[in-house]
Amino acid sequence: MTGGRPEVPVAVIGAGPRGLAVLGQLLAALGPGGPWEGTAAAVHLVEPEEAGAGRVWSPHQPAGLLMNTLAGHATAFPDASVRTPGPRLTGPTLLEWSREHHETGPLEPWEHPGRALMGRYLHWAYGEMLRRAPAGVRVVRHRTRATALARTPDGGLRVTLENGDGPLAVGAVVLATGHTDQREGPGDRELTGFAARHGLVRLPPGYPHEAALDRLEPGAEVLVRGLALNFFDQLTLLTSGRGGRFTQHPDGTPRYLPSGREPRIVAGSGRGVPYLARGQAPGAMPRGHRLRHFTGEHLERLLARGPGGVDFRTEVWPLIAREAGAAWYATALRL
Template identity: 45%
Template sequence: MVVGAGPRGAGLLERIGASAPELFATGTLTVHLVDPHPPGAGRLWRADQPESLWMNSMAEDVTMFLDSSVRCEGPVRGGPSLSEWAREAVELEASGSPGPLDDLPDRIAVQVRAMTGRTFAGRQVQSAYLSWFFDRAVSSLPANVSVRVHEDDVVGLEDLPDGRQRVRLAEGADLLADIVVLAMGHTDAEPDGEHARLREFARDHDLFYLAPEYSADAGLDRLRPGEDVIMRGFGLAFVDLMVLLTEGRGGRYRRSRDGTLTYLPSGREPRIHVGSRRGVPYRSKIGYGLQGPRPSYPRFFGPEQIERLPRGADFGRDVWPLIEKELGWGHYHELFTAHPDRVTTSWEEFAERYARLPQGSPELAALVADAVPKPEDRLDVPALDRPLAGRSFSGKEELQTAVREHVAADLARRDDPRHSADLGVFLALLSVYGQLPAVFDKLGARSHVRQLDGWFYGFFNYVASGPPGPRLQQLLALSRAGVLSFVGAGMWVRAVDGEFQAGGASTGDVVRARALVEAKLPAPTMRRSRNALLRDMVERGAAVEETLVEEDFRHVTGRLLVTQESARVVNREGRAHPRRYALGPYTSGRAMAAFARPHTNSPGFRKNDAVAREILSTLAEMEQTHRACA
């Protein structure tokens, strides 16, 4: 039984099919998939969402298939990336053969035909790709494995004396399962703390407040045309909300002959005031490939270095120097090999000295300064992370100009191959992210909460998981049109005198509004989850929230606690369930997205493979025992 038939559940199904001939060649297996949303796409990637919402990755950077880079025990069965799937679909159509385009609505088929590797596809197109992947995974199953899909929710799960589990569906049916995998992806949550207080304030004063929510499902109808709306958060959730409140309300863009993008309002938009801790949007996606040879990752932050970390390691002292050295390796490898005219020595000479000098040492700084004459060619992580830090502005207009200049410069840099060292940093960050699960058990609790969860993941998303460049061009157009303005860095929000107020460290200006929107996703929580199954399991002690403890420090992360190696669910007594697993971002495994960039040894793919093989091995043992007793 797999609870959740979105990309995570579909990816697990593919792995079960891949390893079943080796590990479960006899007997029969029925995989029940339960999800109220379409299999393959699931809730977040379902087709019935606004056409204006895009993916945040180029089509060539999206795949559901393992490749030779994935280090796993199961067989690797390759398949097309999103862009390759689109190209193959168009070729099939041109040849007159049946293919994916036959079953797609015209508006989506048009997008598929126009797609290139560097297209930022609409989410409806990704939904079609995921649905096709699911159908292919099902059709590729061996003859002794079958699938049943249940369009329903799971609301209860209990153990039976014989080791099986009873699964209760929302519509009333009960299913019996030998093994259960929870693969539900992101989950909704009731607000608490500040968010609960702000919601109550809004109710008491007839204001609008949107707690952290999934943008495509957010109720925005109560936001009135022309009214001021404060948005806290400048990441991908903000971009979706920006689109829904502008294009989604009839606004249009027009590009002039000189390339300038102009926004033409419909008159139904609110006035958006956005800010965050950084005060700027996530960095734009990079629009070019490496100009030099691809380096080998990991170099400084791999299994060997992680193994040497002490128990109770401090992220800032023990881990971050290794990560920063890896980022520098990616940056300077690309700079030296692709742009040798901007350095004073060879890569071989620089690399030898770089590798042996301690990160953060004066000697390393001197090496970089001598070998890379221009400061703009050097990697400066603090400046990258906090571009408005230490800057103050005389007023709102000066701040607007500064942020627009920052965004325009970022767009230009991320579209200019002369700055391809930025892509070296990006690829190094992907490598680092893939190694992080091995660090979890090494870190002290304080460091895990405050530095890894509290800073690094946000830094990763800011640098490596930003919006498509065209979205930031739209943001600039909205700013010039007066539909959107910037609050600045160090944003604060208050609820006073019957209104919401916002300001920041960048200026002394204060924005006043009757509407406040949290432009972010809900934080993981099991006790306040709107998922009845997860909430019930925690209330009964069949599952627990992850708690990080260190001496007098104790922090409940809200994530479902699972074993790090096998992703088995842990109960109140600290015992891992022998036949119950959980995969996804709501677990203590902190998994990456269910699909991945090709050739990156995706940790999500590795975990799917490991869990699938453990499930099949367990089922094979049960089958043997059953035959022996028969």
């Protein structure tokens, strides 16, 4: 009870960018001018990592792990382009925040900043939201994982926590758990078993900054499977992360100065070629793309059918594929 009013308990599980956005919208809806203004509420936020940043954007990861999106496109707060009804909890974009907080020199909109920097911004945004929480609303932080969710006989929900606190009895739960870990399949077990039998190290797929790369000895031959985003991160950690330096020859061609602590990397993938690196054009932001197929009009028509009335594979996916194709061909023609 808060001031005699019963408190509405809700839980948000996962506090990466999505959980953070949900928290911001909830606080705005409970605040001045919001549909639930004056309602007393307890918002239980369950997240084992730093709130706001979560696992992907851990502020503690090495600075060399970069965002694949541009600094000028990142924000933790809704801006004028968001058309949800009701009030919004607004705040600075990543760029504005980094300038206000004198982080790592001036950050330019066309740069790919470190994910740790983005994580510090997201965690700051979380603190800012707490500071601006309306009176009568408590945000209760649980630095642990949720391990079970069950319906109770009275129609409520029960969330079990790994650290033994709780369980939480709530009326509603938002699951914002993002990328979850892959369960080990037969293929993984075979590879792990093979590695164990031959005295080799196998590191399973996972988040780059959490991988036990220190188990890879300098000079050891290391086979890397996959040449996409995770590969670039591993490469960074195993080269500049081990003291090597990327520089240039006098003619401008790239040059790598090893530290001698690197393993020997043998990399491959099904396609056999790495993805193209994201371009970075100082002073220029990508032009963007005007939707032609995956439009609001199309979506509204599909949404009008109600829950269960739309087949993703035959009705939604083709619109997305056509849109991506249109963007690709438009760019190819322009170039």
